[in-house]
Amino acid sequence: MAVxxxxxxxxxxxxxxxxxxxxxxxxxxxxxxxxxxERSGINWLWATDAENRLIYLSASAADSVDKPIDELLSLPxxxxxxxxxxxxxxxxxxxxxxxxxxxxxxxxxVVGLKPQMLExxxxxxxxxxxxxxxxxxxxxxxxxxxxxxxVTIEYQRKVEDSRLAQFDSLTGLANRHRMxxxxxxxxxxxxxxxxxxxxxxxxxxxxxxxxxxxxxLAGDELLKQVALRMKKIVGNRGEIGRLGGDEFxxxxxxxxxxxxxxxxxxxxxxxxSQPYPIExxxxxxxxxxxxxxxxxxxxxxxxxxxxxxxxxxxxxxxGRGQYRFYSxxxxxxxxxxxxxxxxxxxxxxxxxxELRYQPVVRLEDNLVVGFEALMRWMHPTRGLISPDxxxxxxxxxxxxxxxxxxxxxxxxxxxxxxxxxxxISVNVSAVQFADRKFPEIVLNALVQSGLEPDRLELELTxxxxxxxSETTDNTFKILKDLGVRLALDDFGTGYSSLSYLQSAxxxxxxxxxxxxxxxxxxxxxxxKIIAAIIGLSDALGMETTVEGVEAFDQFNLVRSKGAKYIxxxxxxxxxxxxxxxxxxxxxxxxxxPDGPELHRPDRRTVFRRIGAIHEDHRYDVVMRDLSKxxxxxxxxxxxxxGTNLVLDLGEGQLVVSSVIRSQESTIAVQFETxxxxxxxxxxxxxxxxxxxxxxxxxxxxxxxxxGRYPLANAASSGKNPPQFTQVSLGKN
Ligand code: C2E
Ligand code: CA
Ligand code: CA
Numbered sequence: 032m033a034v035x036x037x038x039x040x041x042x043x044x045x046x047x048x049x050x051x052x053x054x055x056x057x058x059x060x061x062x063x064x065x066x067x068x069e070r071s072g073i074n075w076l077w078a079t080d081a082e083n084r085l086i087y088l089s090a091s092a093a094d095s096v097d098k099p100i101d102e103l104l105s106l107p108x109x110x111x112x113x114x115x116x117x118x119x120x121x122x123x124x125x126x127x128x129x130x131x132x133x134x135x136x137x138x139x140x141v142v143g144l145k146p147q148m149l150e151x152x153x154x155x156x157x158x159x160x161x162x163x164x165x166x167x168x169x170x171x172x173x174x175x176x177x178x179x180x181x182v183t184i185e186y187q188r189k190v191e192d193s194r195l196a197q198f199d200s201l202t203g204l205a206n207r208h209r210m211x212x213x214x215x216x217x218x219x220x221x222x223x224x225x226x227x228x229x230x231x232x233x234x235x236x237x238x239x240x241x242x243x244x245x246x247x248l249a250g251d252e253l254l255k256q257v258a259l260r261m262k263k264i265v266g267n268r269g270e271i272g273r274l275g276g277d278e279f280x281x282x283x284x285x286x287x288x289x290x291x292x293x294x295x296x297x298x299x300x301x302x303x304s305q306p307y308p309i310e311x312x313x314x315x316x317x318x319x320x321x322x323x324x325x326x327x328x329x330x331x332x333x334x335x336x337x338x339x340x341x342x343x344x345x346x347x348x349x350g351r352g353q354y355r356f357y358s359x360x361x362x363x364x365x366x367x368x369x370x371x372x373x374x375x376x377x378x379x380x381x382x383x384x385e386l387r388y389q390p391v392v393r394l395e396d397n398l399v400v401g402f403e404a405l406m407r408w409m410h411p412t413r414g415l416i417s418p419d420x421x422x423x424x425x426x427x428x429x430x431x432x433x434x435x436x437x438x439x440x441x442x443x444x445x446x447x448x449x450x451x452x453x454x455i456s457v458n459v460s461a462v463q464f465a466d467r468k469f470p471e472i473v474l475n476a477l478v479q480s481g482l483e484p485d486r487l488e489l490e491l492t493x494x495x496x497x498x499x500s501e502t503t504d505n506t507f508k509i510l511k512d513l514g515v516r517l518a519l520d521d522f523g524t525g526y527s528s529l530s531y532l533q534s535a536x537x538x539x540x541x542x543x544x545x546x547x548x549x550x551x552x553x554x555x556x557x558x559k560i561i562a563a564i565i566g567l568s569d570a571l572g573m574e575t576t577v578e579g580v581e582a583f584d585q586f587n588l589v590r591s592k593g594a595k596y597i598x599x600x601x602x603x604x605x606x607x608x609x610x611x612x613x614x615x616x617x618x619x620x621x622x623x624p625d626g627p628e629l630h631r632p633d634r635r636t637v638f639r640r641i642g643a644i645h646e647d648h649r650y651d652v653v654m655r656d657l658s659k660x661x662x663x664x665x666x667x668x669x670x671x672x673g674t675n676l677v678l679d680l681g682e683g684q685l686v687v688s689s690v691i692r693s694q695e696s697t698i699a700v701q702f703e704t705x706x707x708x709x710x711x712x713x714x715x716x717x718x719x720x721x722x723x724x725x726x727x728x729x730x731x732x733x734x735x736x737x738g739r740y741p742l743a744n745a746a747s748s749g750k751n752p753p754q755f756t757q758v759s760l761g762k763n
Contacts, residue, residue, distance in 0.1 A: 069089040069090070069091055069092075070090075070091055072091055072180075072181065073180070074178045074179070074180055075088070075089035075091065075092035075178060075179045075180065076088075076089050076176075076177070076178055076179075077089070077092070077108075077160075077162075077175075077176075077177050077178070077179055078174060078175065078176050078177070079108050079174040079175045080173070080174040081171070081172050081173055081174050082107070082174075083107060083108045083109070083131055083174065083175065084105050084106060084107050084108070085103055085104050085105065085106050085107075085108055085111065086104060086105075086174065087104070088100065088103055088104070089179075092179060095144075095156055095181065096111070096144065096148045096149075096150075097148060097149055097150040098148060108131065108175070109127065109128060109131070110145060111144065111145060111148055112127070112142040112143065112144055112145065112158060112160070113127065113142060113143055113145055114126045114127045114128075114142060114143075115141065115142070115143045115157070118141060118190075127140065127142060131175075134164040134172055135164070136162070136163050136164065137160055137161060137162040137163075137175070137177065138161060139159055139160075139161060140159065140160050140161075141157055141158070141159050141182060141186055142157070142158055142159075142160060143155055143156065143157050143158075144156045144157075144158070155183070155187075156181065156183050157181070157182050157183045157186040157187070158179045158180060158181060158182065159179070159180050159182045159186075160177055160178070160179045160180075161177055161178050161179075162175040162176060162177025162178070163175070163176060163177070196208065197209040199272075199273040201251055201254055201255060201273070202254055202255055202257075202258035202273050203258065204258050204262075204271050204272050204273045204279070205270055205271065205272035205273075206272060206273065206274075207272065207273075207274045207275060209272060210270070210272035210274065210280050210282065211332070213270060213282060214228075214230065214282055214332055214335075214336075215332050217282065217284055218325055218330070218331070218332055218335070221284070221325070221326075222326075222330065225721065225724075226284070226285055227285065227286070227287035227324060227325060227326065227327075227721065228282065228283065228284045228285065228286075228324070228325045229269075229282075229283040229286045229287065229292055229322060229323070229324045229325070230280060230281065230282055230283065230322070230323055230324075230325075230335060230336070230339050231280065231281040231283070231292075231295075231296060231299075231320050231321065231322050231339065231354075232278070232279075232280055232320070232321045232322075232336075232339040232340055232342070232343040233261075233278070233279040233280070233281070233299070233318055233319070233320050233321075233343070234277060234278050234279075234318070234319050234343055234347065235257065235277035235303075235316050235317070235318050236316060236317035236318060236319055236347070236351040236352060237315075237316050237317060237497060238250065238253070238254075238276075238277035238316055239277075240497070241253055241314050241316060244499070245309065245310065245312070245314060249309050249310055249314065252307075252309050252310075253307055253309060253314055253316065254273070254277065256307050256309075257279075257303055257307075257316075257318075258271070258273065258279075260302050260303055261279065261281070261299060261303065263302075264295070264298050264299055264302060265281055265283075265295070265299075268283055268286070268295075269281050269282050269283035269284065269286075270282050283295075286324075287324050287327070287718060287719065287721075288717055288718060289324070289356060289707060289709070289715055289716070289717055289718070289719075290707040290717045292322055292324070292356075293322075293354065293356075293707060293708060293709075293710055296320040296322060296354035296710070297354060299318060299320060299354075300317070300318055300319075300320060300352055300353065300354060303316070303317070303318040304316070304317050304318065304352060315497060317351050317352040318352065319343060319346040319347045319351050319352065319353060319354070320343065320346055320353070320354035320355070321339045321340060321341065321342030321343025321344065321345070321346055321354070321355055321357065322339060322342055322354060322355065322356045322357065322710075323335050323336075323338035323339035323342060323356075323357040324356075324357075324719075326721055327682065327683055327719050327721065328357040338357035339357060341357060341361050341362060341365060342355040342356060342357040342358075342361060343355070344365070345361050345364065345365070345711070346710075348368065348423055348424075348427075349419075349423065349711065350419075350423060353710065354710045355709075355710050355711050356709050356710055356711070356715065358682065358709070358711075358715075359681075359682060368424070371410075371416070371420070371421065371424060372424055372428065374410065375408075375421055375424055375425060375428065375430065376428070376430065378408055378410075378421075379430075379433060379434065379437060383408055383409050383410065383411070384406060384407070384408055384409075384434065384437065384438075385406070385407045385408075385409055385607075386404045386405065386406060386407070386438060386441050386442060386445070386608070387404075387405050387406075387407055387605035387606060387607060388402035388403065388404055388405070388445075388455075388605060388606055388607075388608065388611055389402060389403045389405060389598055389603060389604065389605035389606070390402055390598070390602055390603045390606070390611075390620075390622060391403060391454075391456070391576055391596055391597070391598045392596065392597055392598070392602045392603075392622055393595065393596055394590060394594060394595055394596065394597055395595065396621070397602075397621045397622055397623055397624070398619060398620070398621050399453065399615075399619075399620040399621065399622060400452065400453065400454065400596065401453055401454035401455060401456060401488065402446075402449075402453065402454075402455055402456065402611070403456040403457075403458075403490070403598060403605075404438060404441075404442040404445075404455060404456065404457050404458070405418060405458070405605045406418045406422070406434070406438055406458075408421050422434075422460065426460055426462050429462075431460045431462045431463055432462070432463055432466055435459060435460060435463040436463075436472050436476075438457055438458070439457050439459075439472065439473065439476045440475075440476045440479065440480070442455050442457045442487075443455065443476045443477060443479075443480035443482045443487060444479075444480045445608055446480075446482055446486060446487075447480050447481055447482050448612070449611075449615065450615070450618075450619070450620075451483070451486070453486070453615075453620070454486050454487070454488055454516070455482075455486060455487060455488065456488040456489075456490050456518060457487070457488070457489055457490065458490045458520065459489050459490060459491055459495075461491075461492060461494040461495045461497065461498065464491060464495045464498070464503070464506060465495070465498040465499070465502060465503070467502060467506075469506055470506055470509040470510055470513065473487075473489070473510065473513065473515060474513060477513070477515075484513050484514035484515045485514050485515070485516060487515045487516065488515070488516040488517070488518050488538070488539065489510070489515060489516070489517055489518065490518045490520040490541065491517060491518070491519060491520060492519075492520045492521050493519070493521075493522075493531060496531055496535075507535050507536060511536050516538040516539065517535070517536060517537050517538055517539070518537065518538065518539040518540070518541055518576070519531070519532070519535075519537045519539070519540050519541065520541045520543075521541065521543045522540045522541060522542060522543060522564060523542065523543050523545075523546060523560060523564060524543045524545060529567075532567075532571060532573075537573055538573060538574060539568075539573055539574040539575065539576060540564060540567075540568045540573055540574075540575050540576075541575070541576045541577075541578055541598075542561055542564050542565070542575060542576070542577045542578060542594075543578060543579075544578045544579025544599075545557075545579075546560050546561050546564075547561070547577060547578065547579045547580055547581075547585050547589065547599070548579065548630070550585060550588055550589070551582075551584045551585055551588055551629075551630055558588055558592065561577065561588075561589060561592050561594070562592040562593065565577075565592055565593045565594060566593070569593070574595070574596060575594065575595065575596065576596040576597065576598050577589045577594045577596070577597050577598070577599070578598050578599060579598075579599050579600075580597050580598075580599030580600070580601045580602075581599055581600045581601055581626055581627070581630055582601065582626050582627045582628060582629055582630035582631075583601070583624070583626060583627070583628050583629070584628065584629050584630055585599075585601075585630050586601050586624055586626075600626060601624045601625065601626040602622045602624055602625075603622055631658065638653065638654070638655070639653065639654045640652070640653055640654075641653075641654050641664065641678055641679060641680050641681065642678070642679035643664065643666070643667060643676050643677075643678055643679070643698075644676065644677040644678075644679055644685075645670075645674065645675075645676050645677075645753075645754065645755065646751060646754070647751065648751075648753040648754075648755075649679070650666060650667045650753070650755065650757050651666060651757065652664040652665060652666030652667060652698075653665050653666055655697075657706075657714060658706075658714075659702075659705040659706045659707070659714060660701060660702055660705050660706075661688070661691070661699060661700055661701045661702055662678065662686075662688070662699070662700055662702070663697065663698070663699045663700075664678075664697075664698055664700075665696045665697050665698070665758075666696060666757065666758055667696060667698065667755040667756065667757055667758065668695060668696050668755060668756040668758055669754075669755050669756055670690055670693045670698055670755050671690065671693065672690050672691060672692065672693055673689060673690060674689065674690045674693075675687070675688070675689050675690075676688055676689070676690065676700060678700070680715075680716065682719065683719035683720040683721065684715060684716040684719055684720075685716070685719075685720050686702050686703070686704075686706070686716055687702070687703040687704075688700035688701060688702045688703060689701055689703070696758045704717065
């Protein structure tokens with residue numbers, strides 16, 4: 032292909048002021064130089080006509096294209112090359128097409144050859160092009176004159192570098208830098224369009240343990256597999272990042288349905304907690320999740336991240352392997368917790384701990400066959416604190432060994448006065464069990480109290496198997512030799528491996544309360560699981576105790592599934608020592624079952640100030656109980672059955688409901704749509720009223736009180752007089 036035509040075009044400007052004499056020679060020389068340059072590939076030349084169709088391309092440039100040059104000429108330039116959407120340096124507002132249509136100068140633009148031009152699809156080619164538009168004397172556009180250069184190697188390195196700067200090389204997930212950038216961009220875009228965005232903070236449980244015991248390579252492999260599982264679950268609903276270590280984050284644009292978020296988090300917890308086959312062994316970890324949703328839990332990025340961190344922290348502290356939504360109460364609870372940490376150190380010294388005893392009853396004849404010792408903390412200012420709250424703190428503060436030892440001694444000491452047929456069960460935390468001195472502590476408690484070893488039953492959870500297996504095996508062996516009994520607690524809630532049952536010498540399995548809670552609901556598998564656990568332990572020659580039976584429907588169901596021992600409120604709550612001694616006297620202790628006919632799922636007694644909105648009036652009321660489908664509250668008189676009310680549960684949670692009972696100031700309502708679990712054992716609405724909507728109703732965003740979004744347009748000063756009488760509510 033001759034260079035002359037194009038050369039004439041290129042040099043036409045320059046030739047104006049070129050001296051006429053050596054034109055011929057000069058031209059020949061230039062042609063030669065240009066031919067050399069073109070051939071060398073240092074730079075290629077190209078030109079287009081006024082329609083931007085290719086009229087010239089260096090022959091050596093055409094070589095890298097899988098088409099004969101004749102076919103290329105007259106093709107639109109944009110059939111040959113295109114922008115790379117992933118170009119990390121692309122000034123996105125000035126793509127190739129745009130520049131061509133504007134006829135502007137093209138300056139060092141990297142473009143890719145179109146796939147159909149490539150010899151091999153898997154070997155992309157990148158050119159850097161420069162060009163300037165050419166106009167004739169009348170000012171009409173004549174086409175582009177440009178050069179091009181293959182920059183494939185440099186460009187791919189740059190893309191790779193930028194990928195590395197944005198992605199975590201181990202898992203391929205986005206890194207902290209990219210996640211921050213993405214979240215920031217999303218939140219500022221969504222702010223103007225009133226869209227919501229959820230984030231999840233995730234942290235692996237026990238990862239450090241795997242890393243320490245199985246080595247870093249195994250730890251890395253585990254992280255990769257965790258990332259794969261998460262990607263599968265999240266799919267294209269959001270972007271997952273690894274922020275560092277065993278910390279992950281997921282950004283979920285346009286999701287504010289707490290039901291869906293809860294389901295997603297739950298799925299992640301379930302699937303990530305399945306064992307990982309690594310180096311021929313099974314590694315088991317867990318994951319905790321904290322969730323915050325913009326704009327409800329934070330409008331700016333740092334606010335939202337702080338909220339999700341707090342939610343994660345709370346999930347970790349309430350037993351791990353759980354998810355939590357951010358709520359204002361969490362913030363208060365966190366302050367409470369900090370105070371408690373200080374006080375717990377002194378609880379034992381100051382005699383603030385107490386054991387309560389809950390009867391275990393033989394169903395056949397209502398005979399009390401044993402008691403489970405349950406620890407209570409009588410806090411001087413806060414009153415009774417539940418072990419669910421302080422045991423995890425004690426574990427974290429390394430105080431569980433002392434508390435546990437105290438419980439063991441106290442329980443043995445108390446039980447020695449009971450009839451010989453009555454056993455005592457003591458809970459043992461996995462941290463305690465992992466202590467080499469544990470068997471010795473058990474022995475001491477037995478010796479000092481004089482209790483027969485087979486009257487002492489230790490309740491262990493599956494988490495004891497996550498410790499060092501040599502120590503675990505050894506401890507099991509010594510305990511068995513001592514003659515104490517072993518019960519596997521909370522069975523079915525963790526990683527319920529049958530191999531544990533085979534390898535460890537348990538005498539009893541305790542069926543977790545969560546199965547009993549749901550066993551009478553139609554769509555649940557719980558009844559089947561209960562039957563299976565009972566069948567299994569029968570087959571293995573173990574006993575079973577079913578925990579948490581409260582109502583007769585549950586009682587009858589578990590009885591029909593073959594349960595022989597029950598521990599639950601239907602027989603008794605945990606009692607003080609004096610209460611038992613009084614009832615037991617010296618003889619047999621029997622209790623008849625007594626409780627409600629039907630178990631009412633999730634109905635809990637609450638005491639919370641909320642708002643009840645009717646027309647344009649907001650009444651202050653106190654909620655007494657709350658279930659998924661309804662609530663009971665006090666505070667207004669004269670509300671007819673059938674009245675529609677909107678309950679304001681705070682933080683933008685509005686529930687449309689209708690009155691089903693009304694007696695003096697106590698009103699029961701049924702919700703239009705049921706509440707959902709908030710992950711923390713409480714309930715919340717699926718959706719919230721966004722602060723933007725409130726702002727639209729006249730409240731500026733900046734003026735919104737943190738975390739509380741009372742309904743702005745339903746102040747008590749409406750145009751019409753209130754229809755119901757507000758009664759004043761007591762101080763507490
Ligand atoms: P757990 O070992 O599963 O104990 C059973 C829990 O269920 C007890 O809660 C008991 O009061 C409750 N419960 C029993 N029947 C019913 C029922 O019918 N309805 C309802 N709603 N609840 C029922 P508690 O006493 O609050 O203890 C909570 C957990 O704290 C225990 O769960 C145990 O894991 C731990 N814990 C208690 N005492 C100790 C201790 O001395 N050492 C250790 N390491 N952990 C303890
Ligand atoms: Ca227990
Ligand atoms: Ca239990």
